[in-house]
Amino acid sequence: MLLTASDVPALVRGAALFGSGGGGDTRDTAILLSRSMGQGVELLDPEHAPDDTVVVPVGLVGATSVLAEELPGGAEFTTALRAVERWTGTRAQALASIEAAGANALTALLVATDVGLPVVDVDLCGRALPRLDQFSIAVDGLPLTPLVLCPPGGSLVVLDHARPAQVERTVRSVLGSSGGWAAVAFPPMSLEVLRRSGTPTTTRRCLDVGRRLLDLPEAAAPARLEAATGGRVLGAGRVVEVVRSSARGFGRGSLTLRDRRTSGLLRLEMENEYLVAFEDGAPVATTPDVIAVLERRSMQAISCDRATRGSEVVALHLPGPAFWRDAPRLDAVAPRAFGIDVDPVLLPAAVSP
Template sequence: MRIGLPDVPALERGVSLLGSGGGGDTVTGAALLRNRLAAGHRVALTPVGELGADAQVVPIGVVGATAVFAEKLPSGAEFGAAIAAIERWTARRADALVSIEVGGLNGVLPLVVGGRLGLPVADADLSGRGVPRLNQLSVAAAGKGLTPAALAEPGGQVLVLAEATAAELERTARAFLAGSGGWAVLALAPISAGELPSCAITGSMSSAVSLGRQALSVGERSGAEELAAATGGRVIGLGRVVEVSRRPGPGEHGRTGFARGSATILDHRSRSLLRLEMENEYLFAMRDGEPVASTPDVLAVLDRRTGVPIACDVVRQGVEVTVLQLPAAEFWTDPRRLPVLEPRAFGIDCDPILMEARR
């Protein structure tokens, strides 16, 4: 699938929706992609089946405080440095790239990098949505290791972690990021293209473009139900944000955890209160205390006037919003993998409430 300038708005809207309120700023990533396309570079998504079975596919993405990304822009060398470190450590040449996360910024950047380095980008990713932790990537859920892994930061430092569990890699990455300006490029152990269907969400990048195109086709003046019908989701809330609270999340071994919080919406239709629990992403929804939707489905909060998704870190009291539930990728509804992203994985004592179960 060739990506041209007219496709960028759809890609940006699609990955923003799939971020489920997280994943980082897509505006900057989309601007970088437009610049690449305007310069005449070819950018395309390659179906996994068109890559040779033995092709070495390197997962890449940006980790850390992606909000800082727009303030401290990449030089471009960070991506090449991380990939080169993996190539040296494994003695295998990268034949293609795959995004670690289709939701948010990482749904756009691999296309920029692929165009710059002349590497094909697989039409797949390792999450199918926005996820907050490395142990929640699909490769980890499928039982594959993430290492060797390389972290490259804007100042030029490159760290290679030869062996580690996903949790150990997470801790090391956080420590590295604390002294590197807030964000870094992460490259993971190569995956053969023949293995990707068993440990990745295939077709997810082109699906994001389609989702964004459907959302944009509705237009700003259409109603919430029309938007839900166009995107294959359902409306779970339509009203004004009346309260936003934020608090530190539970940590481990004395370390600070991810920020937690909640946003409460007064629904104009039913006069009920819809409360969204969040930890980097929107994870769980209750209406008047009764659970109505949850991860791994995507919960997207959109500005009611413009249809633009509102991230967890910028949602504010007084905004008029539409709350959509979008179905999770089939990878995550498999009972073997569901525990990785179900509410209890985030300390919420509730069974998952998915659109699939309502059909």
């Protein structure tokens, strides 16, 4: 499948939705991608590419909100990719997204336009997740290293022989002293490994759902939104409270809206992403499913850090990737992994638009 500049608006809309309130602002990345697409980027179906295709997952880590202050020089992502190739002595034959949500749903495509490689439609999260040790390969017991960081300015940090929890701590330490964000390249791996320990066809999911969202009329009825996304509307109404705090370097807090249909209160707990929805105190949706908040008229996704009191919104629950349904994997991304003591409340995996 060939992706072109005409596909970027739909990708942006879908990527913001599956960011579940996080994943970073897609606007700046979308502008860069639209300008650099040229003849397009080849998106490979992971089921049809050769097993031994060497794939390097690439992306952006850190606070994308500071990109406007610490602008990319333009070469950070390619520099990180070439560095991990040198360190491992292995040349990439294709790229992959680290998370097909938010800004990172576009980042691998942007790098691909620079290096002339295809992108395999598989990623390491299936939605936005806040910690590197929650990435699919880490949860499956595979190493995250050697990993290369390239912060703004062009310096390089190579991290090797470290366990996932050590990788997470070290990367956060580097980001805190180098501008708040960095390009990242993970170790080269075979497509066979990514098929087993990745989440497939997530870029295509962003594109397909994004197209349907763009086709919706202004202030679409809940039933039309559900049909377009394969999710269910949890509530629609005015935001009556937004509470924010900071813990472990992540944005913690909650958003509460009053549902116009029932007059009940819907509270969303968040840590960079929306994690759990409570309806009048009872959990009704949780991670690893996707909880999204959309502006009522435009149906644009609203991130956790941009939610404001008084906004008219719709809260939407979408099924998460099948990868996270298995019990050992589920524990790594379920509410208790974020310190919220509730059992997972998930939509049936078979639900689809």
